[in-house]
Amino acid sequence: MKIVSLKTFIMHVPVSKTVIGDSTHTVTHWGMPGVMIEADNGLVGYGYSGTHADLVTDRLITNIISEVFAPMLIGEDPAEVRYLNRKLSRSSTNIWVGRGGLMQMALSAIDIALWDLKAKEVEQPLWKVLGGSKEAKVAAYNTDCGWLVRDTPELVDDCKKMIFEEGFNAIKMKIGKPNPKDDMLRIEAVRNAIGNDAQLMVDANAKWDISTAKQYGTRLADFDITWFEEPMWHEDVLSHKILAEHISTPIALGELLYQFDTYKEFVVAGAVDYLQPDATRCGGITAVWEIADLGMAFNLPVTPHHGDMMQAQLHLVMAHPSCSLLEYIPWTLDCFEHPVIVKDGFYQTPTAPGAGTTLRKDAMERFCVK
Numbered sequence: 001m002k003i004v005s006l007k008t009f010i011m012h013v014p015v016s017k018t019v020i021g022d023s024t025h026t027v028t029h030w031g032m033p034g035v036m037i038e039a040d041n042g043l044v045g046y047g048y049s050g051t052h053a054d055l056v057t058d059r060l061i062t063n064i065i066s067e068v069f070a071p072m073l074i075g076e077d078p079a080e081v082r083y084l085n086r087k088l089s090r091s092s093t094n095i096w097v098g099r100g101g102l103m104q105m106a107l108s109a110i111d112i113a114l115w116d117l118k119a120k121e122v123e124q125p126l127w128k129v130l131g132g133s134k135e136a137k138v139a140a141y142n143t144d145c146g147w148l149v150r151d152t153p154e155l156v157d158d159c160k161k162m163i164f165e166e167g168f169n170a171i172k173m174k175i176g177k178p179n180p181k182d183d184m185l186r187i188e189a190v191r192n193a194i195g196n197d198a199q200l201m202v203d204a205n206a207k208w209d210i211s212t213a214k215q216y217g218t219r220l221a222d223f224d225i226t227w228f229e230e231p232m233w234h235e236d237v238l239s240h241k242i243l244a245e246h247i248s249t250p251i252a253l254g255e256l257l258y259q260f261d262t263y264k265e266f267v268v269a270g271a272v273d274y275l276q277p278d279a280t281r282c283g284g285i286t287a288v289w290e291i292a293d294l295g296m297a298f299n300l301p302v303t304p305h306h307g308d309m310m311q312a313q314l315h316l317v318m319a320h321p322s323c324s325l326l327e328y329i330p331w332t333l334d335c336f337e338h339p340v341i342v343k344d345g346f347y348q349t350p351t352a353p354g355a356g357t358t359l360r361k362d363a364m365e366r367f368c369v370k
């Protein structure tokens with residue numbers, strides 16, 4: 001099998017309600033700048049990154065794919081995914097101008113498309129290619145009920161619906177209101193509404209400073225919070241280390257880290273308890289697997305960011321021993337030929353060949369922008 005072409009695309013898919021917001025961003029659409037990699041046997045691999053649907057920066061990502069990385073890939077065997085990931089990530093261009101942000105997001109889309117091709121070539125779902133088992137149980141936790149822009153009654157209703165009507169056993173809500181006391185009241189209202197059996201996580205999206213995080217992070221223990229996600233600025237290892245020594249609630253982070261070495265700094269410092277790599281940002285399935293190995297070495301669970309927008313991660317989570325829980329946000333479900341299915345709080349085992357990333361033609365016609 002040899003790579004014969006790379007075709008880029010940008011999709012902007014509407015999110016579930018009119019607007020979605022956390023402490024840092026509000027979005028109306030989810031951006032999927034991606035690539036279709038075609039092989040000489042006619043197979044096509046699909047991969048994409050994930051953005052807040054900004055056309056200007058999405059174009060930069062697809063330009064990197066087509067102008068920088070594509071010439072390095074034409075003629076290569078797409079099944080040699082780890083070798084190709086290394087070839088691109090250690091290319092002089094990447095070392096000189098990249099290693100994070102746009103370059104890494106472009107690399108992520110390519111890596112996911114290559115894994116999709118590799119699994120399609122052998123006509124197996126990717127989890128099997130990665131050595132996983134159909135017996136693997138992957139729990140889903142739902143974030144699409146806990147947005148900060150929703151008032152407390154709506155937040156409570158949405159969270160109750162996920163637990164009592166849709167069968168989830170775990171949900172996550174956003175915090176980071178101007179007054180943290182309001183966050184505490186909202187957490188208390190949700191915990192009281194969903195009962196003590198369901199898992200509840202909170203996510204500050206890097207809003208707080210160390211003083212706020214210490215003062216209010218301590219109170220999270222009163223509500224049996226599974227983890228406190230992104231309490232402070234993304235790369236601030238020292239502050240997270242101090243916080244981890246101060247509060248009993250475990251700390252989760254990683255969705256906006258782009259480099260293995262940054263994860264390593266957090267892990268070695270004891271500044272994180274749950275690792276949350278995102279395959280569409282940190283370098284694809286190859287990179288998430290390496291970060292999951294890092295987690296395993298330090299006995300840390302790995303719970304990748306955004307399970308549904310990057311369906312490929314389900315395959316990885318099924319196969320890696322450090323993973324058993326995956327985020328669920330259903331905004332882009334209708335875009336895929338084989339969307340993930342959650343039943344009674346658990347992902348169903350994918351059976352179609354590939355990474356689950358193949359996009360529907362009608363969805364591409366509908367949501368692609370130029």
Ligand SMILES: [Mg+2]
Pocket residue numbers: 203205229230255
């Ligand atoms: Mg988050």
